[in-house]
Amino acid sequence: MRALDKPKASGKKKDTFIIDALAMLAAMAVLAWYYYGERALRLILFSALTALLLDWFGNSLLNNKQAADPLYALFTGAAIALLLPASSPYWLPVIGSSFAIIAAKLPFGGKDNLPFVPIAAGIAFLCISFPQMVFSYPAVEQGAEVAVYGSPSFAPSASIAEMLSKNNSIGVNVFGYLNILTGAIPSPMGTGSLLLMSGIALYMYLRNPKMFISGAGFIATCAIFAVLFPRVITGRRISLLMELSSGMLLFAAIFLVPQKTLRLKNPTHRLLYGMATGAVCMLLRYFGAYEEGVCFAVMLMNGVIAAMTSPRPVKSRKSPVLTEKKQTEDAVSSERSVAYE
Amino acid sequence: MNNQDNNVKKGLFYRAFFRNPVLVELVGISSVAAIAVSAETAIYLAIVTMVLLIVAEGITSLILKRLPAWIRIAVYVLIGTLVVTPFVVTMQKVSSTNLNLFLPLAAINSIIVLHCERAAVRHGLKGALRDAFAASFGYGVVAVVTGIIREFLGAGTVFGIDTGAKICLSGMLMPFGGFLVLGFLAAMLSNNLNKIYGGRKSENAFDMSSVETLSVFALMLSNAKGISRQFSSLKNRNGARKPVKMKAKQKPERIPDAAAAAPAAETAKEESSGGNASNKNTENEQSESGRQTAPQERTAPPNPASYERMSRYAGNASTLPIVTTTARANYTSDFDEILKDLSEFNSRKNQNKNDNNTQETDKTGGE
Numbered sequence: 178m179r180a181l182d183k184p185k186a187s188g189k190k191k192d193t194f195i196i197d198a199l200a201m202l203a204a205m206a207v208l209a210w211y212y213y214g215e216r217a218l219r220l221i222l223f224s225a226l227t228a229l230l231l232d233w234f235g236n237s238l239l240n241n242k243q244a245a246d247p248l249y250a251l252f253t254g255a256a257i258a259l260l261l262p263a264s265s266p267y268w269l270p271v272i273g274s275s276f277a278i279i280a281a282k283l284p285f286g287g288k289d290n291l292p293f294v295p296i297a298a299g300i301a302f303l304c305i306s307f308p309q310m311v312f313s314y315p316a317v318e319q320g321a322e323v324a325v326y327g328s329p330s331f332a333p334s335a336s337i338a339e340m341l342s343k344n345n346s347i348g349v350n351v352f353g354y355l356n357i358l359t360g361a362i363p364s365p366m367g368t369g370s371l372l373l374m375s376g377i378a379l380y381m382y383l384r385n386p387k388m389f390i391s392g393a394g395f396i397a398t399c400a401i402f403a404v405l406f407p408r409v410i411t412g413r414r415i416s417l418l419m420e421l422s423s424g425m426l427l428f429a430a431i432f433l434v435p436q437k438t439l440r441l442k443n444p445t446h447r448l449l450y451g452m453a454t455g456a457v458c459m460l461l462r463y464f465g466a467y468e469e470g471v472c473f474a475v476m477l478m479n480g481v482i483a484a485m486t487s488p489r490p491v492k493s494r495k496s497p498v499l500t501e502k503k504q505t506e507d508a509v510s511s512e513r514s515v516a517y518e
Numbered sequence: 519m520n521n522q523d524n525n526v527k528k529g530l531f532y533r534a535f536f537r538n539p540v541l542v543e544l545v546g547i548s549s550v551a552a553i554a555v556s557a558e559t560a561i562y563l564a565i566v567t568m569v570l571l572i573v574a575e576g577i578t579s580l581i582l583k584r585l586p587a588w589i590r591i592a593v594y595v596l597i598g599t600l601v602v603t604p605f606v607v608t609m610q611k612v613s614s615t616n617l618n619l620f621l622p623l624a625a626i627n628s629i630i631v632l633h634c635e636r637a638a639v640r641h642g643l644k645g646a647l648r649d650a651f652a653a654s655f656g657y658g659v660v661a662v663v664t665g666i667i668r669e670f671l672g673a674g675t676v677f678g679i680d681t682g683a684k685i686c687l688s689g690m691l692m693p694f695g696g697f698l699v700l701g702f703l704a705a706m707l708s709n710n711l712n713k714i715y716g717g718r719k720s721e722n723a724f725d726m727s728s729v730e731t732l733s734v735f736a737l738m739l740s741n742a743k744g745i746s747r748q749f750s751s752l753k754n755r756n757g758a759r760k761p762v763k764m765k766a767k768q769k770p771e772r773i774p775d776a777a778a779a780a781p782a783a784e785t786a787k788e789e790s791s792g793g794n795a796s797n798k799n800t801e802n803e804q805s806e807s808g809r810q811t812a813p814q815e816r817t818a819p820p821n822p823a824s825y826e827r828m829s830r831y832a833g834n835a836s837t838l839p840i841v842t843t844t845a846r847a848n849y850t851s852d853f854d855e856i857l858k859d860l861s862e863f864n865s866r867k868n869q870n871k872n873d874n875n876t877q878e879t880d881k882t883g884g885e
């Protein structure tokens with residue numbers, strides 16, 4: 178009997194996405210520290226701490242401590258900092274993570290009920306509010322201290338995304354393939370190295386292949402767009418390489434597109450969602466106002482999916498219309514029964 | 519007296535905030551999000567809306583009541599254009615503020631249609647003006663608060679005065695910033711109103727059931743007259759906002775299982791023996807009502823007129839998806855009459871019982 182009383186171990190695996198993601202973000206932070214020094218680590222620290230504190234404080238204020246998720250808040254804050262240039266002032270990631278937590282996380286409850294990815298919301302808000310700061314990347318000079326945006330010593334360098342928007346191609350004199358592989362190019366702090374991002378993608382795929390379906394669809398669609406409609410005249414291969422290694426595209430494919438909160442359980446639906454996000458992302462890159470449109474594409478498709486899928490049923494709450502109808506019917510029945518007496 | 523009358527006669531604070539057009543009724547949001555980017559433009563928007571609403575509701579209560587609903591909608595747009603156009607032209611000459619494309623669009627603000635159809639059509643000039651002032655006051659307060667917040671966050675100024683803020687979030691000056699601010703304001707208002715009004719829920723839905731235009735289309739489509747159960751639920755929703763909890767006294771008393779089994783068996787016998795159609799109908803109605811009574815009691819309705827009304831009320835009439843105001847009036851009168859009949863019937867029944875008791879006691883006493 179004792180054996181029967183014990184709760185059976187559920188067949189579901191424990192959700193390790195956040196822990197894996199944090200481990201991978203740590204690898205990206207090491208790369209940022211290697212190229213940009215301690216300033217990169219400070220940016221990540223400030224952003225992560227802001228997200229953590231706001232999540233805890235906000236949920237305490239709303240009497241919803243169960244929804245507080247320190248790991249998810251850490252992930253959100255650190256990721257926002259890693260998607261910004263190393264030259265950004267310290268308040269920039271703080272504002273981004275604050276917006277992500279206050280506007281995209283706290284009003285919707287815990288991490289399982291989020292219609293929008295908070296990281297995408299935070300980056301999108303920063304892109305709209307401070308586009309010049311977000312898209313001005315410092316040159317990679319190992320050992321030298323990074324100049325803050327706006328200071329006299331700050332000299333912005335052209336990133337791959339900016340080159341693509343101006344139809345310029347990479348070459349021997351500008352960037353070599355080795356630079357793109359190792360991350361020695363002007364780019365967001367954590368996403369510069371194609372080699373590192375590919376390794377992270379492989380790791381995340383091996384850890385949770387089902388969840389990665391949408392990310393795979395996203396990358397495949399972006400690759401097809403890059404090959405079919407190249408923005409550079411040096412060839413389709415170069416176009417493919419530049420599109421995939423520029424900006425936040427690979428980061429989005431690994432961390433932003435495969436979200437558990439999407440309510441899409443069918444693998445086909447997830448694949449279609451990833452492909453649609455990829456198509457929107459490339460259209461925004463081609464025709465949008467900014468050189469990077471990943472976060473906008475993710476948010477747009479989040480909204481579409483949230484509108485298309487029905488909300489989860491809550492057993493404890495009854496809809497007011499139904500209760501009123503029932504009450505009315507009860508009232509009618511009671512009146513009629515009284516009348517027949 | 520229905521809910522609309524109650525709302526019109528309640529205080530300004532109640533009507534301006536508990537039924538706030540922007541934060542509670544969710545009308546006119548787009549104009550606030552687009553125009554109220556600073557305190558100054560928000561004040562212009564508030565003035566335009568107040569003038570527009572007062573004029574439109576006044577004219578509607580005086581003249582437009584007699585027109586059909588589908589004509590009234592077009593007239594609202596005309597009134598809006600007549601009021602807004604001179605204001606915009608004057609402001610462009612007088613003020614240096616950039617009143618963009620959205621302020622002229624205030625002429626077709628949804629708040630006008632809703633409040634004219636809800637309040638002005640049903641009340642006299644005084645009630646309509648009360649409603650117009652309260653609604654536009656609530657609208658203006660929300661617009662100005664939104665404008666101040668957005669101006670401070672987006673430009674670092676309040677009423678054009680520099681606050682010394684170094685960081686300006688220019689995203690807050692975009693429409694999505696307006697929607698964000700409105701969302702947070704709505705949450706705060708809902709939370710505080712629940713505290714003020716003792717946990718009573720605010721009306722957070724745009725209730726179009728009382729707008730007569732839709733009912734006109736419904737009439738055209740259905741061409742039906744009558745009252746349905748859906749109608750009764752709508753009445754309940756509009757008439758008593760607070761969900762009424764059934765008191766123990768109001769609940770019908772349940773007959774014990776043993777007692778209930780006997781009538782059920784009798785009805786089964788009657789059905790097997792081939793009872794007439796009228797009996798079957800009455801039985802079906804009673805089974806719907808969830809009340810099982812003795813067969814002798816079922817066949818005797820209290821009053822023919824009231825029985826007819828009750829049968830209509832219970833859903834024998836053809837269904838009507840959306841309710842007209844006139845039908846609602848009929849409904850309320852019917853409902854009141856039913857209640858009167860019921861009370862009369864109960865009093866008669868009690869009298870009969872008392873008479874029977876006295877007769878029995880006389881008999882027993884005599885024996």
